[in-house]
Amino acid sequence: MIAVKDQIRVRPKSKRRFSTLLEGLLYLLPSILLFAVFLFYPMFKTIYLSLFLTDAQGNTQTFVGLEHYIQLFQSTSFLSSLKATVLFVLYTVPAGVLLALGLALLANQKLKGIGFFRTIFSSTMGMSVAASSVIWLFIYNPTIGIANTIIKTFGMTEMQWLLNPDTALLSVALPTIWMNTGFSFLILLGGLHNIDSSLYESGKIAGVGDFYSLRKITLPLLSPTLLFIVTVSLINSFQTFGQIDILTKGGPMESTNVIVYSIFKDAFVNFNIGSASAQAVILFTFILAVTILQFKWGEKKVHYQ
Amino acid sequence: MKKSNILVTLLTLMALLLAACTGEEEPTNGGAVQADQPKEKTEVVFWHAMSGKLEEVVDQLVADFNEQQDDINVKAVFQGTYEESITKFNTVAGTKDAPTIMQVFEVGTKYMMDSGKIEPVQKFIDAENYDTSKWEQNITNYYAVDGEQYSMPFNSSTPILMYNKDAFKEAGLDPENPPTTYEELEEAAKALTTGEQYGFSILNYGWFIEELIAAQGGLFVNEDNGRKGDATEAVFNGEEGQKVFQLISDMYEDGTFYNTGQNWDDIRAAFQSGKIAMYLDSSAGVRDIVEQSSFEVGAGYLPVPEAADREGVIIGGASLWMANGIEESQQQAAWEFMKYLTSPEIQAKWHVNTGYFAINTEAYEQQIVQSEWEKYPQLKVTVDQLGDTKTSLATQGALISVFPEARQKVVNAMESLYQGTDPIEALNQAAEETNEALKMANRKK
Numbered sequence: 066m067i068a069v070k071d072q073i074r075v076r077p078k079s080k081r082r083f084s085t086l087l088e089g090l091l092y093l094l095p096s097i098l099l100f101a102v103f104l105f106y107p108m109f110k111t112i113y114l115s116l117f118l119t120d121a122q123g124n125t126q127t128f129v130g131l132e133h134y135i136q137l138f139q140s141t142s143f144l145s146s147l148k149a150t151v152l153f154v155l156y157t158v159p160a161g162v163l164l165a166l167g168l169a170l171l172a173n174q175k176l177k178g179i180g181f182f183r184t185i186f187s188s189t190m191g192m193s194v195a196a197s198s199v200i201w202l203f204i205y206n207p208t209i210g211i212a213n214t215i216i217k218t219f220g221m222t223e224m225q226w227l228l229n230p231d232t233a234l235l236s237v238a239l240p241t242i243w244m245n246t247g248f249s250f251l252i253l254l255g256g257l258h259n260i261d262s263s264l265y266e267s268g269k270i271a272g273v274g275d276f277y278s279l280r281k282i283t284l285p286l287l288s289p290t291l292l293f294i295v296t297v298s299l300i301n302s303f304q305t306f307g308q309i310d311i312l313t314k315g316g317p318m319e320s321t322n323v324i325v326y327s328i329f330k331d332a333f334v335n336f337n338i339g340s341a342s343a344q345a346v347i348l349f350t351f352i353l354a355v356t357i358l359q360f361k362w363g364e365k366k367v368h369y370q
Numbered sequence: 371m372k373k374s375n376i377l378v379t380l381l382t383l384m385a386l387l388l389a390a391c392t393g394e395e396e397p398t399n400g401g402a403v404q405a406d407q408p409k410e411k412t413e414v415v416f417w418h419a420m421s422g423k424l425e426e427v428v429d430q431l432v433a434d435f436n437e438q439q440d441d442i443n444v445k446a447v448f449q450g451t452y453e454e455s456i457t458k459f460n461t462v463a464g465t466k467d468a469p470t471i472m473q474v475f476e477v478g479t480k481y482m483m484d485s486g487k488i489e490p491v492q493k494f495i496d497a498e499n500y501d502t503s504k505w506e507q508n509i510t511n512y513y514a515v516d517g518e519q520y521s522m523p524f525n526s527s528t529p530i531l532m533y534n535k536d537a538f539k540e541a542g543l544d545p546e547n548p549p550t551t552y553e554e555l556e557e558a559a560k561a562l563t564t565g566e567q568y569g570f571s572i573l574n575y576g577w578f579i580e581e582l583i584a585a586q587g588g589l590f591v592n593e594d595n596g597r598k599g600d601a602t603e604a605v606f607n608g609e610e611g612q613k614v615f616q617l618i619s620d621m622y623e624d625g626t627f628y629n630t631g632q633n634w635d636d637i638r639a640a641f642q643s644g645k646i647a648m649y650l651d652s653s654a655g656v657r658d659i660v661e662q663s664s665f666e667v668g669a670g671y672l673p674v675p676e677a678a679d680r681e682g683v684i685i686g687g688a689s690l691w692m693a694n695g696i697e698e699s700q701q702q703a704a705w706e707f708m709k710y711l712t713s714p715e716i717q718a719k720w721h722v723n724t725g726y727f728a729i730n731t732e733a734y735e736q737q738i739v740q741s742e743w744e745k746y747p748q749l750k751v752t753v754d755q756l757g758d759t760k761t762s763l764a765t766q767g768a769l770i771s772v773f774p775e776a777r778q779k780v781v782n783a784m785e786s787l788y789q790g791t792d793p794i795e796a797l798n799q800a801a802e803e804t805n806e807a808l809k810m811a812n813r814k815k
Contacts, residue, residue, distance in 0.1 A: 118814055121460055126814055208645045228631045314632055317785040333457045335775040
């Protein structure tokens with residue numbers, strides 16, 4: 066009897082819950098559809114392809130299970146790709162975010178003509194990766210480039226920036242930082258604008274120093290924006306392709322052969338779609354893990370107003 | 371109020387856009403109606419990878435062809451580099467979007483043969499009893515397997531030694547006598563290395579290594595360079611390859627060899643700015659280099675070790691492939707265009723405007739070729755070098771489907787030489803990795 070009563074009591078609730086779920090899904094339908102076509106389907110297809118040997122057109126031929134994955138983790142070339150990718154992220158993300166933050170703090174001052182500097186600092190956003198890379202290609206050119214001219218005037222011997230495995234990755238990271246700064250700067254500046262100015266005024270009345278107000282007012286209130294920028298920069302950095310393709314083509318000795326470039330080469334130059342798909346899946350897991358960790362860590366530190 | 375204003379503006383914009391679209395369409399429609407053509411022209415779509423000045427020359431050839439007859443309309447479409455265009459071909463092959471004629475680089479030959487999407491041109495040669503004897507034997511050999519001509523050679527090039535004659539004079543060397551052996555090359559490079567100038571350089575590109583090995587008669591892979599059956603093992607790490615790598619390694623340690631990376635423009639810039647006095651280039655670049663250098667430029671044969679017999683060079687460049695699974699009339703039209711391209715007059719134009727070889731040897735007797743040779747004797751060196759080539763398995767070139775991958779491995783090995791890796795070790799490593807790639811490719815069969 067009690068059970069029946071319970072059921073009667075529960076049913077309308079679950080029914081209501083079901084209809085709200087349906088309603089919610091209906092609202093989400095457009096984005097779910099788009100995601101399904103452009104994200105979920107390709108993702109599952111990639112996982113599927115990574116288990117097969119394929120012909121050049123990407124048609125599956127033989128099922129090989131996890132062989133591609135096993136081979137990848139045994140291949141020195143893939144392991145050095147992993148290393149290059151991690152190093153590249155370490156070179157570009159912290160430096161890029163700090164630089165953009167510094168510039169944003171500077172540009173947030175209310176000074177005469179600051180608009181000019183704001184435009185200059187964000188200008189790299191308007192440059193395409195290809196165009197910027199070609200500019201840097203000339204800068205680094207060992208015979209006619211300006212980089213060597215500069216260090217020669219300081220009495221140092223000239224360097225082969227992009228041809229030396231020790232400096233190549235750094236030499237690609239530098240333009241990447243430069244290119245990404247514009248976007249990070251703009252978002253951070255927007256974040257700074259959103260901070261209530263009355264807080265600074267109260268701080269001033271209380272006689273608080275600039276550095277203290279930066280630490281206690283600006284950074285905590287900017288933290289959601291910072292988290293966003295760090296996440297986006299990380300993902301961008303993991304997926305860097307254009308500058309690598311133009312500046313080094315993954316060389317010398319695969320020192321700049323980051324995973325995305327290695328995927329491209331395997332899929333579209335060597336036509337090993339299966340192995341390339343396996344690498345894509347590994348990269349995906351990697352980025353997913355890092356992003357989850359970041360949000361876990363970030364939730365504690367980030368201060369939402 | 372504000373919102374409705376925006377809406378109105380948007381709608382107006384859209385209407386304008388629509389109007390612009392239909393506006394654009396009209397003239398083409400009108401044009402088709404106006405032109406009175408009793409019969410429809412057969413459309414031939416020609417995909418190529420010739421950029422810059424080369425593209426202009428191709429477009430000119432196509433325009434000339436379309437003008438001189440009424441039945442066929444060839445449409446030349448630039449599709450990016452060789453690698454990019456073959457990737458695009460790959461995705462549309464067998465559909466109605468596929469091109470009728472496709473230009474593919476020499477190392478893609480085996481790949482195209484295996485693709486099953488192409489018609490060997492031998493079919494048309496047989497059907498017409500077309501006389502191929504006037505074709506340059508050394509070029510057609512590359513694209514023929516078991517006596518069957520698969521594709522039509524089009525733009526062919528070989529490597530040559532380019533050198534700075536002025537620098538030779540300053541160093542006390544004979545500017546008319548470029549080094550022909552490794553020993554002479556090392557000596558000359560030593561004499562030429564002064565101050566900012568290095569003696570010699572080779573682009574970090576697999577093709578040059580293949581050529582230097584073949585010049586000594588060495589093979590690249592087993593199974594008779596992949597022409598008897600599917601190659602299973604790389605043999606480029608044999609004696610001949612070791613000599614090449616030893617040479618680079620020795621010269622780099624001596625400080626007479628300069629590493630210019632993987633970019634063609636960089637090595638040419640280094641030569642033109644006097645950074646290097648000798649280097650290997652493709653014959654297709656000869657004319658530009660000679661024109662753009664501020665000093666006198668000489669061209670010489672590819673060097674070989676003193677003890678080795680000179681076999682010659684392998685042909686590089688690209689050939690034209692015909693699609694299958696399309697209408698007979700289209701194939702016939704494509705064949706007509708191919709024949710046009712190989713005629714002596716067109717080949718002569720092609721040769722002098724680009725530096726690529728004429729595949730029809732009669733072209734060299736044309737007046738424009740003779741007069742250009744007087745102006746650019748360097749062009750003739752490249753032709754002579756090819757003419758002196760002995761036909762053999764080595765100079766016929768290797769046939770493997772994983773060539774791009776093999777080249778990456780070889781480039782890696784080259785780059786490791788500059789880090790002090792033992793040349794034999796570097797070469798063996800590249801061979802081993804190529805074996806892996808071959809094994810994988812053979813499994814896919």
